[in-house]
Amino acid sequence: MSGTAVYVHAVFPAQKIEYVFYLNRNRPIHVSEDCSPSELFALLDDEYARAILTATSTQSMSAKSLSEECDASLPTVYRRADRLIECGLLAERTEVVEDGHHYSVYEAQLDRLTVELDDGELHVDVEETPADDVADRFTDMWEDI
Amino acid sequence: MLLQFGVEQAYTDYLIHLAVTLIAMMLALYIVFQAFRGYRRNDSQRILFLAIGLALLTLAPFALSILGASLGNSLGLGPRLYTFYLPVASRLLEICGLGCILYSLFIRN
Numbered sequence: 001m002s003g004t005a006v007y008v009h010a011v012f013p014a015q016k017i018e019y020v021f022y023l024n025r026n027r028p029i030h031v032s033e034d035c036s037p038s039e040l041f042a043l044l045d046d047e048y049a050r051a052i053l054t055a056t057s058t059q060s061m062s063a064k065s066l067s068e069e070c071d072a073s074l075p076t077v078y079r080r081a082d083r084l085i086e087c088g089l090l091a092e093r094t095e096v097v098e099d100g101h102h103y104s105v106y107e108a109q110l111d112r113l114t115v116e117l118d119d120g121e122l123h124v125d126v127e128e129t130p131a132d133d134v135a136d137r138f139t140d141m142w143e144d145i
Numbered sequence: 146m147l148l149q150f151g152v153e154q155a156y157t158d159y160l161i162h163l164a165v166t167l168i169a170m171m172l173a174l175y176i177v178f179q180a181f182r183g184y185r186r187n188d189s190q191r192i193l194f195l196a197i198g199l200a201l202l203t204l205a206p207f208a209l210s211i212l213g214a215s216l217g218n219s220l221g222l223g224p225r226l227y228t229f230y231l232p233v234a235s236r237l238l239e240i241c242g243l244g245c246i247l248y249s250l251f252i253r254n
Contacts, residue, residue, distance in 0.1 A: 091187075093186045093187060094185060094186050094187070094188055095186070096185050096186070102185075133182075133186070134179055135179045135180070135182035135183040135186055136183060136186060136187065138179050138180060138183050138192065139180075139183035139184070139186070139187045139189050139192045142180075142183075142189075142191060142192050142195055142249075143189060143191055143192070145250065
């Protein structure tokens with residue numbers, strides 16, 4: 001996933017991105033979820049955010065195990081995870097344990113990020129991977145309606 | 146001889162009815178169960194109402210039809226049970242189920 005961020009910056013050097021955003025101030029841009037392209041790029045520029053994405057891409061992980069895996073404090077993990085969820089790159093699920101307790105786990109949603117420059121408009125599109133669990137896929141499907 | 150044939154026929158009819166209803170109920174139960182797990186895991190009100198709606202739409206009428214077939218005679222309501230009470234009760238449950246699904250479509254998270 002960290003490769004995605006490198007790709008974005010290589011294709012769009014800083015000054016070009018500024019130019020494009022300026023152009024787009026008065027135009028509608030297609031942005032996934034409730035997240036602006038600048039927020040998305042800033043988020044992917046963050047090493048902890050990328051570490052959370054790569055760690056949760058193979059298996060869902062709790063905030064505690066993420067904080068160990070990414071060598072980040074628990075508040076840092078929560079802050080990054082919240083921003084990643086807002087941008088639709090990460091999903092939060094509740095895992096229910098036998099004794100009735102439940103805790104949150106995170107799962108990467110990002111499959112591919114495409115940035116397209118088309119007729120003076122910048123399109124940023126987040127393609128999501130389908131969830132592993134059938135119940136999660138069902139929920140995502142129904143919520144997308 | 147003719148009477149005995151009629152009783153046997155009714156018995157196999159009942160068994161076939163029970164078998165297909167149980168198969169349908171198992172499939173419905175699996176789908177409702179996945180929707181309910183989706184609610185537990187994602188804390189989503191929308192999938193919860195879909196689960197309730199699907200349960201009312203499928204499980205409840207199936208259960209009612211099995212109950213009607215097995216307890217029908219002992220209730221003493223006569224043929225009106227099959228021509229009126231059961232179909233109307235099923236339909237009312239289906240209306241509640243469809244209402245839940247409709248409500249789920251209009252919830253904004």
